[in-house]
Amino acid sequence: MKIDWKGYQTNGFFDELIDYKGNVRPHGKQLAQFFSNLSSEELKKARAVADLAIKEMGISFTVYNEGSMIDRAWPLDLIPRTIGKTEWQGIEVGLKQRVEALNLFIDDLYHDQKIIKDGVFPKGLLEKSVNFRPQCVGINPPNKIWAHICGSDLVRDGNGTMYVLEDNLRVPSGVSYMLENRSVMKRVFPALFEKVSILPVDDYPSQLFDMLAAMSPRPQDKPEVVVLTPGVFNSAYFEHCYLAQQMGCELVEGRDLVVENDDCVYMRTITGLQRVDVIYRRIDDLFLDPEVFLADSQLGVPGLMRAWSRGNVALVNAPGAGVADDKVVYAYVPEMIKYYLGEEAKLANVPTFKCLDPKECDHVIKNIDKLVVKPANESGGYGLLIGPKSNKEEQAKTIAQIKADPRNWVAQPTLNLSTVPTLEGSTPSGRHVDLRPFILSSGKETQITTGGLTRVAMVKGSLVVNSSQGGGSKDTWIVDEEDK
Numbered sequence: 130m131k132i133d134w135k136g137y138q139t140n141g142f143f144d145e146l147i148d149y150k151g152n153v154r155p156h157g158k159q160l161a162q163f164f165s166n167l168s169s170e171e172l173k174k175a176r177a178v179a180d181l182a183i184k185e186m187g188i189s190f191t192v193y194n195e196g197s198m199i200d201r202a203w204p205l206d207l208i209p210r211t212i213g214k215t216e217w218q219g220i221e222v223g224l225k226q227r228v229e230a231l232n233l234f235i236d237d238l239y240h241d242q243k244i245i246k247d248g249v250f251p252k253g254l255l256e257k258s259v260n261f262r263p264q265c266v267g268i269n270p271p272n273k274i275w276a277h278i279c280g281s282d283l284v285r286d287g288n289g290t291m292y293v294l295e296d297n298l299r300v301p302s303g304v305s306y307m308l309e310n311r312s313v314m315k316r317v318f319p320a321l322f323e324k325v326s327i328l329p330v331d332d333y334p335s336q337l338f339d340m341l342a343a344m345s346p347r348p349q350d351k352p353e354v355v356v357l358t359p360g361v362f363n364s365a366y367f368e369h370c371y372l373a374q375q376m377g378c379e380l381v382e383g384r385d386l387v388v389e390n391d392d393c394v395y396m397r398t399i400t401g402l403q404r405v406d407v408i409y410r411r412i413d414d415l416f417l418d419p420e421v422f423l424a425d426s427q428l429g430v431p432g433l434m435r436a437w438s439r440g441n442v443a444l445v446n447a448p449g450a451g452v453a454d455d456k457v458v459y460a461y462v463p464e465m466i467k468y469y470l471g472e473e474a475k476l477a478n479v480p481t482f483k484c485l486d487p488k489e490c491d492h493v494i495k496n497i498d499k500l501v502v503k504p505a506n507e508s509g510g511y512g513l514l515i516g517p518k519s520n521k522e523e524q525a526k527t528i529a530q531i532k533a534d535p536r537n538w539v540a541q542p543t544l545n546l547s548t549v550p551t552l553e554g555s556t557p558s559g560r561h562v563d564l565r566p567f568i569l570s571s572g573k574e575t576q577i578t579t580g581g582l583t584r585v586a587m588v589k590g591s592l593v594v595n596s597s598q599g600g601g602s603k604d605t606w607i608v609d610e611e612d613k
Contacts, residue, residue, distance in 0.1 A: 130555070132165045137557055143289045143547045144559055145210060156213035156608040159325045163318075164208065169555035175207055175317050176552075182313045188306070189367055204601035205310055207317065210549045210562060210583045214328065214609045217579070220283070220291060220566075223476030225575045226466060228279050228568045231296065231453050233469040235275040238452055239265050249468050250461055254485065257536045258452055259506055260299070262414060264421050265449035268438050271344050272572020275450040278337075279568045280304075280581075284479070287545035292479045294563060295459055299451035300411055304567045305368035307582040308333060308375075310604040326609040328579040334375035336569055336576050337409075341376075343571040344443035345406040352406035355379045355396060357386070359412045359428045369411050378409075388432030394442045407443045408433075414448045456505045456539045457483055484531050484538040493540040494531065497524050500540040501592075502531070515592060517543055546592060549603065551585055561586045563594050564605065580605030 137147050146157045153161040167175070180202070188203040237244050238261065244250045255261055280301030282294040311330050315322055338354065345352035358369040360382055373380035379396065386405065387395050395402035410417065416426040418433040436442045452458070460481040463474040482500070484490040493500060497516055504512040514527045531538045548559030566581030583603040584594035594600040 130169050131167065132555070132557060134161055134165060134557075137550060138559070139548065140559060141287075142545055142559060142561075143285060143287050145212070145285070145547050145549050145562075146208075147550070154211075154213075156610050157211040160209060160211055160321070160606070160608075163321050163324065164557075172207070172552065172555040179205060179207060179313055179317045182316045186309060186312070187367070188309045188313075190306075190364060203306060203309070204587065205313060206551045206560075206585055206587075206601050206603050207314075208550050208552055208557060209314065209604040209606045210564075210580075210585075211606045211608050212580065214607055216291075217328075217607045220476065221577050223293075223474070224281060224566060224568050224577055226470065226472065226475050227281065227293065227296070227462060228276065228570055228575065230462065230466040230469050231279070231298065232274055232276055232570060234465045235298075235450055235453050236273045237469075239268065239275075239449060244465070244468055247468070249464050251485075254457060254536065255452075258455060258458070260414070260449075260451035260455060262449035262452070264434060265447070268447075268449075269440075270447045271346075271443060274344075274570050274572045275447040276453065277340060277344065277445045277447070277570055279570070280565045281568065283476075283564045283566065283581075284544060285547035287547075289547065291476065292544075293462075293476050294479055295456060296454060296462070297565070298446060298454040300413060300446070301565075301567065302365045302368055302411075303565055303582040304333060304578070305371040306602055307567075307578065307580070307605070309371070310582075310602055314604045325606070328607040328609065330579055333567070333578055334372065337372065338376040338378070340569045340571045340574075340576070341407045341409055341443075341445055343573065344445060346440050346443060347406055349406075353379075353396070353404060354407040354409065355381045355386075355405050357381055357383070357408050357410040357412060359416070363411070365411065372409075383412075383427065383429045386430045386433075388430060388436050392432070392436050392439050392441050394430065394433065394436050405442060407445065409445050414451060417444075417448060454506075456481075456503050457485065457536065460539060479541045479544065482540045484535040484540070490531065490535050490538075493538070494528055497528060497540075499543065501543055502527055502538060502540045504530075505537045505539065513593075515543065518592075543592075549583070549585065551587070551601075551603075558589060560589065561592055561594065562603070579607045 189200050245252045276298040280297040284294045285291050341354045356373040394405040396405050412428050415422045416428040418429050419426045420431050421434040437444050466474045482489040482493050500516045502514040546561040549562050550557035551560040562585045567578045569576045583605045585601045586594050587601045
């Protein structure tokens with residue numbers, strides 16, 4: 130039995146492959162035709178090939194569960210998500226605008242705080258920020274770039290409009306899975322890649338290295354760039370290893386680095402100390418330097434902040450960038466864009482109620498059964514309350530948390546998120562998705578992945594796409610509609 134797209138049900142949602150009339154959208158025609166020609170047995174074999182490839186390539190992620198750690202194979206659905214090149218070009222413009230404003234905002238907060246003095250951003254919001262680092266005040270990273278790598282999560286609503294759901298500016302993860310998804314799909318369906326004009330993603334590691342190298346305090350042909358990992362027990366360790374390998378960089382832990390009396394960072398090697406120019410750090414601010422942050426941290430490097438503040442090493446992302454990685458601060462990004470760039474936001478935020486505002490807080494509490502309620506600084510879907518799917522006890526618990534700390538909570542309407550066909554055995558069924566493109570900023574150039582990591586809810590009707598909570602992923606294709 131083969132897939133009959135005419136029988137596919139959109140169930141009233143905006144589906145990104147099939148429209149409300151049951152017709153395939155232009156950018157997905159070749160994909161849909163290819164899959165409709167596959168038998169159930171061929172799909173079963175393709176699934177087996179994909180599973181074997183994921184196992185052979187060691188693509189995994191770690192789930193923390195009740196004090197234990199479980200390694201799981203990366204979940205990949207076989208039907209790619211397609212987006213037209215023309216639409217994507219507009220999204221790219223909006224993402225570049227957004228990241229430019231965010232970097233100006235972060236730099237302003239650690240210097241003159243003009244946006245606060247001019248009454249655009251509340252002073253009280255900054256004072257209660259858990260990610261503002263007073264230790265970074267007055268520091269000038271190269272080209273005033275703090276968030277060199279940003280992963281902004283995008284969602285599409287019931288009308289097909291793309292919104293920014295949140296910005297990830299501390300230690301954004303997931304790009305390795307975007308790259309590996311493409312590698313697996315090329316193994317499984319090599320013929321399909323000959324039929325469809327898909328923009329490549331393979332050049333990301335070289336783009337990442339070039340951006341990192343551009344941050345070096347010492348102009349030279351090949352600066353020493355390292356990836357700093359918390360170690361093998363971190364949930365994103367696979368990604369740390371993968372990116373270091375792809376860039377040809379050393380993967381180091383804190384114990385491999387030392388800051389000498391000249392306030393420069395050195396890597397311990399079998400031939401002696403070797404100076405490090407750029408550290409792509411994958412550990413949180415508070416663990417970076419026990420001299421400045423958590424004194425008992427075993428993950429960081431004593432003196433690292435001193436070396437960075439004196440311009441002897443580049444840290445990517447810069448410490449303190451997380452001040453803008455806050456779901457309450459997110460609500461002010463359109464105002465930031467207008468304030469710093471004199472422009473209207475080209476990509477809209479999801480409408481957001483800020484519980485620090487008494488009127489908006491009252492609205493949230495009264496309508497908690499209809500809203501998605503989020504804590505300001507959790508990630509991975511933790512702490513989230515999805516009103517329509519919650520019970521009275523869960524709602525009461527969240528209301529108590531809001532009243533105890535209104536600044537820490539926001540709420541958004543429950544969007545009718547778009548769907549993409551996702552295989553259940555050999556039958557496609559619509560599942561909700563989001564998208565995380567990655568934006569690289571050096572101050573001289575901004576580059577955006579062609580597509581990004583599409584995360585998909587593997588349970589019918591679920592809005593939770595995080596892999597740690599049962600979600601899956603898809604290869605994301607930016608398709609050139611004009612190349613038939």
